[in-house]
Amino acid sequence: MAHRIAYGVVTGFLGAGKTTLLRNLIRSDFAAGRRIAFIVNDLADVDVDGQLLAQEVGEAGIVARLSSGCICCTIRDEFEATLRQIVEGHQPDMVVVESSGVTHPRAVLQGLHHPRLRLDSVITVIDAERFLEYMRYSAAVETQVYMADFVLLNKRELVTPEQLARVGAQVRRFNRKCAIIPTRYADAPPHVLFGAHAAHAAHDLAVRTDDHAHEHDHLRHDEIESVTLPAPERLDEDKLAEFLRSEAVRDVYRAKGFVRMAGDDGVSLFNFVPRRFGLERLPAEAAGGQRFIQFIGRNLKQHEAVLRAGLAACAA
Template sequence: MTPGRGLGGGPGSTDTDAIPVTVLSGSLGAGKTTLVNHLLSNAGDRDIAVLVNDVGSVNVDYDLLSSDDLPAVGVAELSNGCICCELRDDLERAVVQLADGKEFDHLVVEPSGISEPGPVASQFTTGPASARYRMDAVVTVLDTPQFIDAFAGEETPERRGDADDDAARPLSDLLVEQVESADVVLLNKADLCDDAEIAEAEELVRALRPGVETVRTEHSAAPLDRILDVDLYRNRDRDSDDAHDAHGHDHEGHDDHDHDAHDHAHPDEVYGVSSFVYRARRPFHPERLVGFLSDLPESVVRSKGTLHVAAVDQRLQHSQAGPSVRVEAVGPWVAAMDESDRELYRANRGDDADWHDEWGDRHTELVVIGVDLDEPAIRQRLDDCLLTDAELADGIEVDPAEWFPVASEVNEEAAVVSLS
């Protein structure tokens, strides 16, 4: 068994027995799941296990990460809540079960985009999980253009809400929290910024977290030696005058984030974030769906999931963060396969629970996350994008390549399209 692998921790154990943990932090759509994909695809000799948390009842990120194409030793999911508060006990159970049932070298924890990283990290320094694991680093992934938009021109970014006020605090406060808690900050989507903007982003980050490691990335492709096995969580700022951030918060040993579960408010309550899941079997009309995706309500901060589009035999994976909208073809619907291949696939799978008599496995399952969402209005707009009874009966004359995805920027090999 390699050092740091398997059943580490416990009384009398050494740090080399404990499994190192990297907690990922970052706003909705910043690129955390893309980073996990990158880590797994480039793990080399490392065996990496993953725990992914999503705020909605459908864990889209788990579905992506549990693909057979990614070499994760184990993937665990916690859905419909955040692991920094209401799912804390579930987190402890899940990571202990992972250590009991698998052998791996590193655990990567991807909380939801509205989680505060401090309370998540603290669960690996106290309680049952601390007997098996040791915190290696908190890595915060920034959507750099979004971060600059939120704080450009400020010498020292500050929280804008009142923690003692019952009113919801702005999401920019959560960005501050996520940077202040970081050992490493990835300035992601750096390709969308010029040199001056990147320099300003670095200054803003260091104003919040003096001395923090920063890495410029595109598509979250960070060097693994900058974020794994770095042992920064315990060692940062111990002998530095930078142990206090610009607001006087003491970061040494992360004591400022070791909250008791009962003292920690749910982020959805603090920041006014809510979510819902839209499901449909009937396909979308390509033109109407593109119109909706190109004109999302400002209240929608993040949306992601699977789309069933008429005349498209591919399962389409949708991902939106702020103004950025991407759609990727991730493989054919089983119902679109040749009959022999379809029957063989279904026989091997042995599960007809998700099979529809008319549509087979074709379906839409879309998670919508935002602030002050008008859920009925958004649901109605999505319903209006579906084919009507007349269109279903008579068919539609449409070239999906013309309307969906929009051919503003197409990567033919990856079948990825940007609508932003």
């Protein structure tokens, strides 16, 4: 009988640090002796995180990228077909799924009935600085914590010990059994998180009819939309910072993309969460020649013109 393939889910709200965790995994000793396949889901129409992971694993790696929807609802059939193809066609040692920031993991786990798979662990990454705020934005935040075997209190360096304790206490109210691990840059040891072979009880995966309907309609319920805009040829960092402090991005929960900055011929990965942004220099081939920024947040399509004008004004 063929061996069963470990299956892990990495979840967490927008901008928490999920892709950082997977980049750490790819570079770890744990991954060196294993063939790990990744499925990366992005709500937006262009998949930044999948491109980054594909660059990290190289040509021999397996990275399936599912964008323009959520694998727990709008593109669930595509997700399940992709998973079957990976299991039956590639036969990896482990499959790790990075869900979109608004995915309900319970719905994802319910749909996994392939006989070759065994649930390994559900890992939820939370932004310790923003978690209590984000609880008000989306019902997915509580579900992501409730279903977790491990919860990473990420970005611990941005909060006081007292704030971290409050976040940990709230996590414990949602989930009395999970392991809670404070981290910086999602630096929890991969051998602790993966290979745990967790076992969720049947009642944990049961979904009432009304819950199931809500989870399949959660994007509309939470009013979360994405807008992808072309970035100017070169961006001025001071203008960009001013734009990201303006009312134009008031309803933006997360932004990411590939950009070029003034005075730099290279490509940078742009990341933004409210009141903070960062730039990481990348190899030119990582972006495939693209320059764009994705904005994800509440009712953004009605603000698209304002975002487009604001971004254009950041040109160097």
